Amino acid sequence: MSRPGVLIGCIADDFTGATDIAGTLVRAGMKTVQTIGIPDAHDPMIANAEAIVVALKSRTIAARDAVTQSLAALDFLRSVGCRQIVFKYCSTFDSTEKGNIGPVTEALAKALGQKVTIAAPSFPANGRTVYNGHLFVGHVLLNESGMQNHPLTPMKDANLVRVLQAQSKGAVGLIDLSTVLKGAEHIRAGIEKATAEGVSLLVVDAISEADLRIIGQACRDHILITGGSGIALNLPDNFRASNVLSGVDAAVLPTIAGKDVVLAGSGSLRTNLQVARWMEAARPAYRIDVMKLAAGEPVVEEAVAFFDAHADQTVLIYATSPADELRHVQAAIGAQKAGEMVEHALGRIAQSLRNRGVRRFVVAGGETSGAVVQALDVKGLRIGAPIAPGVPATVSTDDAPLALALKSGNFGEVDFFEKALLALSGGQS
Numbered sequence: 001m002s003r004p005g006v007l008i009g010c011i012a013d014d015f016t017g018a019t020d021i022a023g024t025l026v027r028a029g030m031k032t033v034q035t036i037g038i039p040d041a042h043d044p045m046i047a048n049a050e051a052i053v054v055a056l057k058s059r060t061i062a063a064r065d066a067v068t069q070s071l072a073a074l075d076f077l078r079s080v081g082c083r084q085i086v087f088k089y090c091s092t093f094d095s096t097e098k099g100n101i102g103p104v105t106e107a108l109a110k111a112l113g114q115k116v117t118i119a120a121p122s123f124p125a126n127g128r129t130v131y132n133g134h135l136f137v138g139h140v141l142l143n144e145s146g147m148q149n150h151p152l153t154p155m156k157d158a159n160l161v162r163v164l165q166a167q168s169k170g171a172v173g174l175i176d177l178s179t180v181l182k183g184a185e186h187i188r189a190g191i192e193k194a195t196a197e198g199v200s201l202l203v204v205d206a207i208s209e210a211d212l213r214i215i216g217q218a219c220r221d222h223i224l225i226t227g228g229s230g231i232a233l234n235l236p237d238n239f240r241a242s243n244v245l246s247g248v249d250a251a252v253l254p255t256i257a258g259k260d261v262v263l264a265g266s267g268s269l270r271t272n273l274q275v276a277r278w279m280e281a282a283r284p285a286y287r288i289d290v291m292k293l294a295a296g297e298p299v300v301e302e303a304v305a306f307f308d309a310h311a312d313q314t315v316l317i318y319a320t321s322p323a324d325e326l327r328h329v330q331a332a333i334g335a336q337k338a339g340e341m342v343e344h345a346l347g348r349i350a351q352s353l354r355n356r357g358v359r360r361f362v363v364a365g366g367e368t369s370g371a372v373v374q375a376l377d378v379k380g381l382r383i384g385a386p387i388a389p390g391v392p393a394t395v396s397t398d399d400a401p402l403a404l405a406l407k408s409g410n411f412g413e414v415d416f417f418e419k420a421l422l423a424l425s426g427g428q429s
């Protein structure tokens with residue numbers, strides 16, 4: 001069988017989200033490459049890919065910039081022949097008050113000539129489900145899950161129809177669970193009916209992977225699909241059904257020798273627990289004091305000196321702090337500015353540590369991962385086996401490869417850092 005070319009192209013609005021969906025496609029048996037930004041169409045790293053995930057850092061930037069970047073990613077993906085496009089955003093629908101999920105979806109749909117587009121953020125493996133248009137995290141509504149305190153994208157409303165409507169020009173509707181449970185034909189009929197009524201965006205309920213599978217089947221012919229990584233789990237099946245996948249084992253990565261480090265810039269509840277667990281085990285940890293950073297003190301140099309002083313151990317360098325401390329810092333400095341300062345500092349620290357022989361990086365936080373990966377000048381990632389749901393091991397595609405675990409703030413069990421370090425060093429996680 002001749003190589004069918006790239007089948008699925010994803011545009012991810014942050015870097016951990018990108019590795020999440022890339023890992024999902026790999027698990028589903030597709031040879032997948034994650035690019036950091038938009039590569040050249042002839043870049044050798046994408047030569048044998050069946051799926052390409054373009055990682056953007058567009059979740060919290062101005063909506064018009066997010067649209068421009070996403071359309072450029074779309075142009076690239078179409079130029080290499082992608083047959084289906086997935087716009088991947090967060091399973092907790094992270095967005096600022098002014099976007100960007102609505103504007104980017106509408107711009108992509110317009111460019112692709114698609115009248116109605118689904119929004120399916122549900123990710124049951126990580127406890128994110130959508131019921132009657134409301135997003136739950138575990139047993140609680142999104143706005144009670146800790147996400148209401150997110151440093152950059154506080155989510156204060158769990159009603160996704162309302163949230164998406166506030167960001168969109170077109171009308172937003174709902175395909176509810178009772179329709180999903182009746183099967184793909186009923187979902188298609190529901191989509192057709194909504195389209196006839198002038199709806200152009202449809203939040204779709206899903207509380208299980210089985211629901212997502214049916215939705216994937218129902219939207220087999222949609223050239224654009226949007227959602228979390230859960231929706232991608234079954235998309236490869238649509239291509240498998242037409243016998244165009246190579247079937248090669250997609251997840252074998254080389255082991256990367258060198259030192260390692262954990263960098264945490266997420267403010268999420270789960271990362272706070274993971275940091276606490278590290279300290280309970282009395283492992284070395286350096287806390288980035290954001291007020292000192294803002295005052296121009298040499299925090300980056302201190303963090304690097306801390307690393308040097310613990311040469312025979314793995315260190316954690318973190319800015320992660322509980323919600324009340326975060327609020328205090330944000331009130332003093334401003335949320336956006338504080339976030340940028342922390343990201344910049346962690347990026348510089350990552351550069352210095354690479355110069356000291358660090359080759360394996362565990363990074364917590366989506367924006368944080370974006371900053372670190374860009375500072376390390378990584379251009380692409382090969383995707384390996386999962387360390388936790390939504391977090392695969394990865395190895396950069398360059399000549400001096402780095403091993404990276406890019407973790408969404410809220411993903412992973414409390415011992416994730418240990419597991420990730422083990423997985424990146426070639427051990428079993």
Ligand SMILES: Nc1ncnc2c1ncn2[C@@H]1O[C@H](COP(=O)(O)OP(=O)(O)O)[C@@H](O)[C@H]1O
Binds near residue numbers: 342365407
């Ligand atoms: N102590 C802190 N004070 C202010 N901002 C912080 C602090 N710690 C982290 N941040 C910022 O909060 C943001 C966290 O976002 P992100 O890395 O995407 O984490 P998550 O994956 O949990 O969303 C980043 O911009 C980061 O720089």
Ligand SMILES: O=C(O)[C@@H](O)C(=O)COP(=O)(O)O
Binds near residue numbers: 020090390
């Ligand atoms: O869908 C998800 O939950 C993740 O893939 C994701 O996008 C993570 O974003 P951050 O929590 O900002 O890392």
